[in-house]
Amino acid sequence: MKGQLNWFTGGLLLGAAFLFAVALVKPIGVSTQLVIADGILWNLFSDTIVQEDPERQTGYASPNAYLDKSEGKYAKDIANPLNYSFIFVLAMIAGAFLSSKSGGPKANTADRMAPQIWRQRFGEDPLGRYITVFFAGIIVLFGARLAGGCTSGHMMSGMMQTSLSGYLFALGAFAAAVPAAVLVYKRN
């Protein structure tokens, strides 16, 4: 596709992103930030979901067991949205926008609703695509949180560090994804 880097240059760029992140701050991760985004919204409507707790190392606590996990780490990030990990994820969107506007691969109007392969299999009406990916989004993020990370954090950052969980995750994810993709979209 026009504007798309080949595997070598693209892989080099991607590898550099993961290496620079761990060199300067910490390994890249994304999926936690959807929990933080939910928490920020929740916090707008609730006075109790994030509470200050001076006895804690982080200074925060939550009545929700997940947000309270690891000494209230997530509760702290929700109370302070201008933290490294959340800003990183917002900046990713800006970076992708910059690439798209400076000669990166473009999506045409039809591609923006559904990829070509979907349209070939299921027709031009995008509604089915929208409903399907909405449910796919639910299971992907539920699964990512249960696994403790997603393709970025577990697979790429994990295998870069030779972390056992990274290999486990990559094997498991592809063992599920390849048959599913072949079943839904066929080989040819």
Place this chain on the structure above:
Amino acid sequence: MNIIYAIILGIFFGFALQRVGANNPQNIINMLRLNDLHLMKAIFFAIGISSTLLFLLMASGIIDSEHLSVKSSSFGVIVGDALLGLGFAIAGYCPGTSLTALADGRKDALFFVGGGLLGALLYTLVYGRIKETWLFDTIAGGKVMLATGSEKFEPLLPMIPGTLLAAAIGVVFMVIAWKLPEKT
């Protein structure tokens, strides 16, 4: 300072994902149905080279091994990644690329992110009820890595010099990247 790093590194990563074509669900789906391995080659190469350089730079003291962060291996990882893999195959998006795909103006990505926020919320709500279950039983000690090189995380193969092991795995990954056919 951390916020400046977040902005620069985030922009770099988002730029790389867009440029390599990972935002495009067509590329992800074609990789997963083993039709076009362009992205798989890029992923293998990215992991191989970053891992090799990471361990070399840690050994020479340029990168602080304190920055490593190894996630726990548990049964939840296996169940979770199977769920993730299923949705990944159907949608052609993972959490990171669905967000960067928004920048391409992809409307389906918006629905994926909406579903993702709901899925993350559901997990947040059920976590308290599942946290004591077998899902969180660790495998092989939990937060472990294959290679030595970290003070914080136990190595599974302490008898092999960590830098050598990581570089060897890294080189294997790069060779796989090079040898895999682009189109099948």
